[in-house]
Amino acid sequence: MPKCHMQKLYQLGHKAQGVDTHVWYNPLDLFSGDEGRIQRAVDALLDDWTHGSGYLHIFVDGSRMPFGEVQKHIPWLKVPRLLSWRITQILTENQHLLHTLAHQQQRLDPYDIEGIAQLWHARTGKTLNSTPVEELPRITLADYAFVAANSGPVVSSDKDMHYVMAAYLLAATLKDVTLFVPLDDVEGTPMYRASPIGVRIVDLDAKRPSKLCQHAVKDAAMSAFVHRLAPDYRCATHTSDTSDARIFPVLADMQHHRIRMHHDFKRALKGDDKYYTPSRFRDVSSQFDMDHFGVSKQHQSHGKLHVPKGSEIRHVKVHDTGTNFLAYFSKDVNEKKVSHAYVMFHGRNRDGDRYWSIMDRALKSAQKDNYPGTPKHAVVVAPQFFSAKLNEGQYSNSTLAWSDVNAWQSGSVAVHPEGTDVSSMDAVDALVDLFSNEKKYPNLKNLTLVGHGGGGQLMNRYATVGKDSSRKGIHIRYIVGDPSTSAYFTYHRPMTDKSIASPETCSSYNNWRYGFDTFPGTLHDSKEPHDYFKQYINRDVVNIVGLMDVLENGDQKCMALLQGGHKRRDRNLSWWRYINMLGRTNENLHGFPGNFSDLPDWSMHSNGIIKTRLTIVPHVKHNAEKVFGSKHGRSALFDHYDVDMGWRPDGWTYQAPKARIALQNKKASSASHPCSHVSLLAPLVFACVILVL
Template sequence: MTSAAMHLKLPKLSRRSLQHTDISATTDKKTHAHDGEGEAHGTPNVPSGAQLISLPVGTQGAKIAVYWTASPKNQNVTNAYVMMHGRLRDGDTYWTTMNKILKSAQKANYKGAPDEAIVAAPQMYSEKLNKGQYDNNTLAWADVNAWEAGSVATHPKGTNLTSMDALDAILDHFTNSTAFPSMKNVTMIGHGGGAQLMNRYAATGKNSSSSSVYVRYVVGDPSSSPYFTQHRTHLKNSNVTTSNCDGYNTWRYGFHNFPGTLNSNVSAKDYFRQYIQRDVVNLIGLKDVKPNGDQKCMALLQGGEKRRDRNLVWWNYINSLARTNESLTGFPGNFSGLPDWSDTHNGSINVRLAVVQHASHDAEKVFSQKTGRSALFDHYSVTQGWRPKNN
């Protein structure tokens, strides 16, 4: 595929033609591998201070399960924090983590920490592993982590709703001024597998229906990102190349065969324009270096075995593609032949990089330390944290 081809409009498909799996799941089936993703999930428990509710998604009676702050004062709520769980699909744990971080910031009188807020943690059920834990109308997925790519649910039977539809429904709920007349900010947060979904949602999800509610996307330590072109960094000391890795640019890893959404029918370049114009904070744990994330060749081509390196390469990539003036000295990533997409912005992009120096692949450490807390609660400036020594 040439870079010019990326300007072509992507297919606008009917709900029936959207995918239940993606290239990652297809590869798993061929190789009988799954990276251990999601298999350790246990019985969900409603945490203290929370309730498990169901929000409607679409118009056919389907619902998404969400852990939700118990007894909120809806009339006074100014902020909502939507915390997406990771590959183990433990929404209860992620609700507790975000609620703990919020309470800590409130207790410390941290500037930007709201007095009245709701913490919401969606629960993406597995049809296989969570059987009996959800009702007839609740969304669930046959492939354990197809939701990370925005794939179509397989339950209820015949549904064509995706995990991105579920996020749309949650965002629409919070931006409903009748239900939440004081709402000012919605922060969409993901870590690990949840950050994979949130980063893809930041690129392709629909705009908020309310001009008075500000939306931020915080993307923490994903294993892979949705590349907008076919270009990848040159890897040292690796036998993996784009020529020997089938599907390296197929959706979830790139935009080839992206199934599209009902809300848009645009090119990958247009999705890039949308992504860089939104308030997206790429949050990275500097010590997230264990090779225990996605180790398929498609993910390795995004920067090697380590999540940290892949996400630093991603920062290099989006700035190089946009031709920003951001200093990239010392950042990993070596691209050749990237098209010039500087016409997608007016001199700067809204995406920011924040690196938590002493955090590994640990959601609580990433979000509770100074840099992570800033990404969650500082409205204007975000503490950038670590940078390469010669940057």
């Protein structure tokens, strides 16, 4: 990503002077974590690099070759957007690259001296090259008004504007930085599946050691790395030019922070190579399967939506954002009598109609069997989350759609309508608000949110960061079924076998969806991880796991492997150990996997008791219908108090929860648990949200 900030400033200058540009690059897209938005940013950059500024350089056998000349020799580069797609894949597959850049970008001073000088020149025609720093004019938000005009709904407050400008002025992050992408085989692997280790970031912009000292206070790891390179160096202010600066290549595993090297450190570096270029460049077009180009065609649908018998399609508004999502609702239901709302979210196939039918049949079956807790008056709802590409034509201008068929599972922001900042978390919030509306549902008492597989991904995180009902008297239960991963509250992980995965070689292992680094917050809230832990353990959460969910499929990235290996079951059982150890409960963890050391004591949030429960369904694999069709699944869905805990390891014995500190207030020592009645909870009448893969 060479000189992205210069491209931004170039465009800003032309916009300020009334000159139209054919592509508008927004660096917020590059750092959004959303594949569709990253693709849009890369498209814009490549367009200018290949037709204008010339910052895209391609080397063949070590020699630079113009892009047009390269296309003559490598036919696949003539395929529209193929190079853009490849770069986007590298950035999304190896998120530690963007995470490392974003991590430093967020610490960037919005009033960066070089960026301000460029912007000031674009706005006024004046130069600031000889102006002392202390005499620089104070740039205000008013000076950036034209930026807001071109940023759409991204900018809605002063805080947004400061962040946008921090992204625009990337001098401290992407100034003179080159991302080398070897379009070649890596150990016999086709180009489009190249190993991350082939990607290098090279920093051409040297900084004085005094600049590094400023970071030393903020970043101990960077400081330690500097001292390993130059043990005799001591932070001291001195001036020096940077004419003898060295290029310092950093491997893509990002074991150390990317660092700006001054020529004072060159003796500490090994090797004499000043430049790094890919050694050779080979045509791999014959190996490229065009059927796999771009996004997956999985479950593509552009026609009229199927509406199951007994249902109707409605639009659900997401607060005052001007956006909505579609949902299937039970037809001909008296909302004034409804005491339960079952809302089933589809999985990656985006077939809300099918899952409406699944939940409708499940409810009627329970009613027929007179299963305790089954409601008499209920409504079944199944939202429909669209893919922006694979469902084009099925959604309106204001309907939410995502770039990736699975993006909604992690709570990602939609890419449609363009410029929206609404996520799938916010969509679930809208459902909570809908059922909290006393005028619409005056008799609704309880809301139970349930997810399995892909839906479990969303529900596992929503149980942590989602909002409470705004209406008193509504109880929410969260049921999380067989998710691939969880959002860990700390940097600790249960996997200690470094041959499988290691934090040292997986620098993005704590990024949001796997942890809380880079967590963007939701429309309603943003807290610290320990606050979310407190919220999570004090909610009625039931984790339900298939004992035979052991296939090594689903998420197999290093971030997921660190949570307990290749199997979903082991990751979820390790999560159970983790939250109990973090809360210092007396739960019997005999036979549960996971190895945690040095966990902090967060019992101040739990007093040794958590409301979270675990149900393990024997003989069941990764199958939502069998999980919730079992007696254990029914218990989780409909039992008011005790939930059938199912399987436990050999030698395990039940231990009643016990508060660490006896309090006069009996409420402090009460908790909902699979084997203990809870006197504090009123009889539960359920409104259920099921999210199924």
